[in-house]
Amino acid sequence: MIDRKNSVKLACVDGRSACPVACSLDLLGDKWTLLVVRDLLLGKTTYSEFQKSPEGIPTNILAERLKRLQAAGILEKSRYQERPVRYAYRLTAKGRDLRSVLSAMIDWGNKYIPGTIPREQIEAMVPQLPENS
Amino acid sequence: MIDRKNSVKLACVDGRSACPVACSLDLLGDKWTLLVVRDLLLGKTTYSEFQKSPEGIPTNILAERLKRLQAAGILEKSRYQERPVRYAYRLTAKGRDLRSVLSAMIDWGNKYIPGTIPREQIEAMVPQLPENS
DNA sequence: TTAGTTGCTTGCATATTGCAAGTCACTTGA
DNA sequence: TCAAGTGACTTGCAATATGCAAGCAACTAA
Numbered sequence: 001m002i003d004r005k006n007s008v009k010l011a012c013v014d015g016r017s018a019c020p021v022a023c024s025l026d027l028l029g030d031k032w033t034l035l036v037v038r039d040l041l042l043g044k045t046t047y048s049e050f051q052k053s054p055e056g057i058p059t060n061i062l063a064e065r066l067k068r069l070q071a072a073g074i075l076e077k078s079r080y081q082e083r084p085v086r087y088a089y090r091l092t093a094k095g096r097d098l099r100s101v102l103s104a105m106i107d108w109g110n111k112y113i114p115g116t117i118p119r120e121q122i123e124a125m126v127p128q129l130p131e132n133s
Numbered sequence: 134m135i136d137r138k139n140s141v142k143l144a145c146v147d148g149r150s151a152c153p154v155a156c157s158l159d160l161l162g163d164k165w166t167l168l169v170v171r172d173l174l175l176g177k178t179t180y181s182e183f184q185k186s187p188e189g190i191p192t193n194i195l196a197e198r199l200k201r202l203q204a205a206g207i208l209e210k211s212r213y214q215e216r217p218v219r220y221a222y223r224l225t226a227k228g229r230d231l232r233s234v235l236s237a238m239i240d241w242g243n244k245y246i247p248g249t250i251p252r253e254q255i256e257a258m259v260p261q262l263p264e265n266s
Numbered sequence: 267t268t269a270g271t272t273g274c275t276t277g278c279a280t281a282t283t284g285c286a287a288g289t290c291a292c293t294t295g296a
Numbered sequence: 297t298c299a300a301g302t303g304a305c306t307t308g309c310a311a312t313a314t315g316c317a318a319g320c321a322a323c324t325a326a
């Protein structure tokens with residue numbers, strides 16, 4: 001007996017379809033996940049820095065998102081200090097490559113949502129983003 | 134008596150902050166909205182066509198999203214036929230400009246989510262997308 | 267010794283999703 | 297003419313996710 005479901009779509013583990021947009025949204029499609037990625041791209045690395053962002057992410061959601069992003073290989077968690085223990089979160093290459101998505105959102109937001117802070121001002125805050133890599 | 138709240142941030146009506154990413158996510162940050170935009174970019178125009186997409190969007194959510202996107206000026210609704218009434222949804226310039234966001238997601242998905250259908254195959258389905266405008 | 271910081275977890279109310287079914291105005295086929 | 301669709305939704309309700317407040321453990325600094 002052949003399992004049709006498995007033979008028809010193996011793509012995008014547990015995704016809704018094999019569409020790269022749908023699969024990306026399965027992971028990133030909510031109000032908070034990409035904001036965490038944004039903060040990481042801006043050079044923030046600690047839990048408390050993410051909390052301090054102006055959007056005010058609830059702490060339970062932040063904790064859950066960090067776990068999910070780590071499980072998805074988008075970021076890595078490391079202790080950067082024992083006594084007292086302190087953790088740093090950093091993007092992997094997979095996470096850094098989301099920059100193009102965020103970049104497109106910045107341009108779209110700047111063009112169509114009045115009052116959003118312009119890309120140049122954002123780039124001025126970034127450690128070493130401007131270069132294309 | 135001065136209202137500090139209003140004087141400090143007028144940006145991004147009702148948004149969580151003035152960040153273009155946060156403001157974009159206020160509108161687009163969920164699992165379904167960008168899939169509807171994707172379908173529109175692929176040339177789909179009717180309610181039932183959106184429903185037929187492989188992700189299987191629930192009808193109540195589809196109806197709600199279409200209203201929100203229309204209210205946000207991302208798409209326009211028009212009757213293309215009286216008796217029986219039939220509606221067509223089409224992207225505005227604002228909506229079409231989301232192509233760059235979707236495009237970045239396609240590239241990211243293709244690169245990091247195995248089994249997602251490749252951009253060339255998607256472009257082959259599109260009416261007149263390939264050109265840069 | 268007391269207060270403060272970091273990185274969380276827990277509880278609970280509210281909001282959003284997802285599924286199924288129903289509705290209304292038609293059209294099409296028998 | 298009458299039953300069975302079809303397109304575009306709406307409604308009800310259970311399941312899941314979000315948002316807020318509080319709590320907590322392990323430290324540090326005063």
